Amino acid sequence: MVARIARTELEQRADNGDGEARMLLELQKLEPARKPLYGHVVHSINEQPKRRKFVYTLRLKRKD
Numbered sequence: 001m002v003a004r005i006a007r008t009e010l011e012q013r014a015d016n017g018d019g020e021a022r023m024l025l026e027l028q029k030l031e032p033a034r035k036p037l038y039g040h041v042v043h044s045i046n047e048q049p050k051r052r053k054f055v056y057t058l059r060l061k062r063k064d
Contacts, residue, residue: 013021 010021010025014025
């Protein structure tokens, strides 16, 4: 859905005379995406290794 919205945004910008948007659309026609975007792409974000959190405590000593 996001890819479709981005594509229509590019097409609208190209129709309004944006050269960069036209160039991006032409590049997409020459080199289509190797892997189509589906819902599975969202799951690949969580493949990062789990990060460890360290919690430090600071205790102040009184001078007597």
